[in-house]
Every structure is written in C-alpha cells, then in structure tokens.
Amino acid sequence: MNILFHKIIVSNFNLQSIFSFGSDGGNMIKSITGFIPIVFLWAASAIAAPFSNVLIVSIDALHPDALSAKTTPVIYGQMMSGAFTLNGISTEPPLTLIAHTAMFTGLGPAESGKSDNNWQPGEPTIAKDTIFNLAMSRGFSTGYYYSKEKLGFLVNPAVSDHRFSKDNAVDKAHSFIQKQGDHFVFLHVSGLDEVGQVKGWLSPEYLEELSFIDEMLGALIDTVRQKGDYLIVITSDHAGHETVHGSQHPDDFKLPFVIVSDRIKPDRFQNIPYRVVDLKPMMERFLAPDPGLSSAR
C-alpha cells in the first residue's frame, strides 16, 4: 500500500511538472532538474506534430505483464517501433468507468464528479469537456466505439459518430477511419475483464483472449499506419490479480501505455511516468494548433 501511493505521488509530480513547462518553466527548472531534457523534447515534439489520424485503443483490464512478442505480436510491434511504459497507474478506485472518465477529462473522480462505476442509457452523461471536445475543436471527425454499455456515459455532442457494440467495436472503428478526412477515434475493447474474473488475470485463458484481441486490432492498426500522419496510443483502464479487480492490490492499478507515430520520435516517451489522467493533457499538447506547420501536411 505505502509503496503504491508513493509511486502515485511521484508520478503525478513529474507529469505535472512536464505539462507546466509552457507557463511556468522557471519553477520547473528549479524543482526537477533531472527531467529538463525530457520536458524540453516533449514540448518541442508536441508543437511540431500535426496528425491526420489519431487512434486511442483502451483494452479493458489489460495487465501490462501480458504483453509479449508471442501473445500480442501486433501490440508488441507497436511497442518496438514506438515507445511504452508498463508502469502506468489507474484511478482510485481502479474501475472501468471511473478510469475512462479520467482518461477523457483529465480529472480524477473527485474533480470530475464521477465516483461511481455505473451508468445506464437515459441517465445524465458527462458534463465536463473531454478529449472529444478538444479533437472536434481541432477539426477532426470524432468516433467513439465501446464494448460496455456504461461507457455511453462519455458520449457528448463533440462525438460525431459513436456505437456501443460488445463484439464489433473494432470493425466499427475501422469502417469510420477508412473514410476521407482527419479522424480522432477512441476504441474500447472488452473481453479480458470477463475472462480474468473467471479464470484469473494472466491465466492461459486470459492470454488466449488477449491474443484474439491483438489479432483483431491488426487490420485497424495497419490501416491507420498506411494512411500516415498518425498517432496511435494503446492503453488500458486497470488490471487485476487472481480473479479480482478493483481492489487495493497493487496489480489492480497497473496498466500499459504504448505510443507510436510517424510524426514524432518515440524514444522520449519510453518509460515516462503515466497515469490515466495524463491522457487528456497529453492530447492537448499533441493537437495544439501550429499554423507554421499546417501547410506541410
């Protein structure tokens, strides 16, 4: 417990310092000398990176230790050509809707107001701005495809196309991104959470399900890469241990973060400290308008 919370505090401190570079660089330099080179490169890369296709994939309940060349050749290929950390951290508590709300809004449950893990159609949806408001304001067509109905909580007017589909969310995302124009897509894939709760996290059955998901993602990722000017993120909402998730066990908070792009050098993102609330500020950096570079697209 103590080790876990220490990690959270340290991680939060580093990333807040990174993202404060533009507005308060002086204080940052005084406070975290060791991080200056990373901060500088990150800020520079984010400004100089226009993208035509942004794909964020959240594989529900993915334990980072499950990723390997043998089990997940597609994701492993992105890790090797991009960058990754296997030490990402979920929300407290580490549960599906709470963690995804944090990804979308950049806010933890206390700030976002979403502190329970439930939602049903007809109930109020997210009131805060999300990554989709950001993407739409930058001119992207936005698509959101999810495989648990409760994630409908995160649909708002900035989502131009969305679909709840337990089994076909990947295909829906693929169809959308094949259309003309610039796309910003968030894809949520489930399956591991169900197998984990019955057979156990990292069990042979869990790894078999993950291999199936990895294979499904292959064609979509190929399409995005072939289109060019892409940014792909592959991550998760939480992990689990034995047949349990959502508890205070350190494994329940774990998640991977993989990033690959043809517009930025990936090595500066290797082993960065990452929490689910960091996704939105990271996208704000990546999607920042840069008129000086727009003609180069």
Ligand SMILES: [Zn+2]
């Ligand atoms: Zn989940």
